[in-house]
Amino acid sequence: MKYRMRSMHLHNHGWRGVLCVLLVLVLLVTPLCVTPEPARAAAKTPVEQYGQLSVKNGRLTDQGGKAVQLKGVSSHGLSWYPQYMNEKALRTMRDQWGVQIVRLAMYTAEYNGYCTSDEANRKKLRKQIYDTVDAAGRLGMYVIIDWHILSDGNPKTYQSQAKKFFKTMAKRYADADHVLYEICNEPNGGTTWTQIKSYAKPVIRTIRKYDKDGIIIVGTPTWSQDIDQAAAAPIKGCGNLMYALHFYADTHRDWLRDRLEQAVKAGLPVFVTEYGICDASGAGAVNRTEADKWMKLLDKYKVSSCVWNLSNKAETSALIKQSCTKTSGWKASDLSDAGTWFVKMMKKHK
Numbered sequence: 001m002k003y004r005m006r007s008m009h010l011h012n013h014g015w016r017g018v019l020c021v022l023l024v025l026v027l028l029v030t031p032l033c034v035t036p037e038p039a040r041a042a043a044k045t046p047v048e049q050y051g052q053l054s055v056k057n058g059r060l061t062d063q064g065g066k067a068v069q070l071k072g073v074s075s076h077g078l079s080w081y082p083q084y085m086n087e088k089a090l091r092t093m094r095d096q097w098g099v100q101i102v103r104l105a106m107y108t109a110e111y112n113g114y115c116t117s118d119e120a121n122r123k124k125l126r127k128q129i130y131d132t133v134d135a136a137g138r139l140g141m142y143v144i145i146d147w148h149i150l151s152d153g154n155p156k157t158y159q160s161q162a163k164k165f166f167k168t169m170a171k172r173y174a175d176a177d178h179v180l181y182e183i184c185n186e187p188n189g190g191t192t193w194t195q196i197k198s199y200a201k202p203v204i205r206t207i208r209k210y211d212k213d214g215i216i217i218v219g220t221p222t223w224s225q226d227i228d229q230a231a232a233a234p235i236k237g238c239g240n241l242m243y244a245l246h247f248y249a250d251t252h253r254d255w256l257r258d259r260l261e262q263a264v265k266a267g268l269p270v271f272v273t274e275y276g277i278c279d280a281s282g283a284g285a286v287n288r289t290e291a292d293k294w295m296k297l298l299d300k301y302k303v304s305s306c307v308w309n310l311s312n313k314a315e316t317s318a319l320i321k322q323s324c325t326k327t328s329g330w331k332a333s334d335l336s337d338a339g340t341w342f343v344k345m346m347k348k349h350k
Ligand code: IDC
Pocket: 110, 150, 185, 186, 223, 246, 248, 274, 280, 281, 282, 283, 308, 309, 313, 315, 317
């Protein structure tokens, strides 16, 4: 009896050993059998995911014709804060913040602007654009080349310079899937939609000579707020065209949101290439309540957007704290109130 019990005990023990060995084997082999597909899919860059963009039925769409909403960041003036447009910064924004698109704001008329400085400075600005567009290409991020008119109010002021500039850019990026062109930031000072159209048509024709399908974004009257005028009389005969709406949440509220909603419902392809969550001067207080209302609306209609601005300038709209001099690899504690809001908002965008 005693012996029998002992042998049973040994017997059980043997089976348990075999089971253990089997379990270990299963655990070792399982990871080898699992396909790595989900992990790879999650690591796709924005450009790998969406490819060449186009406009279909008033919407920005991906290579498969599906509506796509891109969210990103605008630089400050390239002449003033060039240090932020570096590859590491782009990588930080893509990987840590989920940024899919970067806007290169090149002022035309202000201090060291493209049209108010010498050829040496122009060359420097072009080089900076080339370097950043190339870096964005390596990282699979979209990039907007922005002809940032502002104090020059009417884009016709520097129309011939614009044509020359965009010819150079469109020739260079004719086959690049990740490049978008914004041909006049914010017409103002009473510039009419008719005047903007007469500026835009030849510039668009120039771009289209080389780049047949890149997205072209046209600014609208009154600092890119009057998209209703563009909706009433859009530019004909050219595909992949969008219209800019800009807002600063503490200044532009329900009335501009209503205008956006109506324009989008009327089929106008709108891109919010610049917005802030403070007032229109880029300063004042952050208004989270209004900012959240704006985001809800943009998400509802899948309107793409870029926040103003990536710098540590002493102004509310700057995403980086003034005391932080890092130009990439920012931590949460390096972000301003606007930056903190933006990164939190981006977490919800996927
Ligand atoms: C502001 C900058 C500020 C700079 C000024 C130059 O934030 O540092 O001194 O331009 O005039 C816009 C413009 C954008 C403005 C921004 C805030 O597109 O260039 O940047 N803004 O005023 N439209 C509405 C607001």
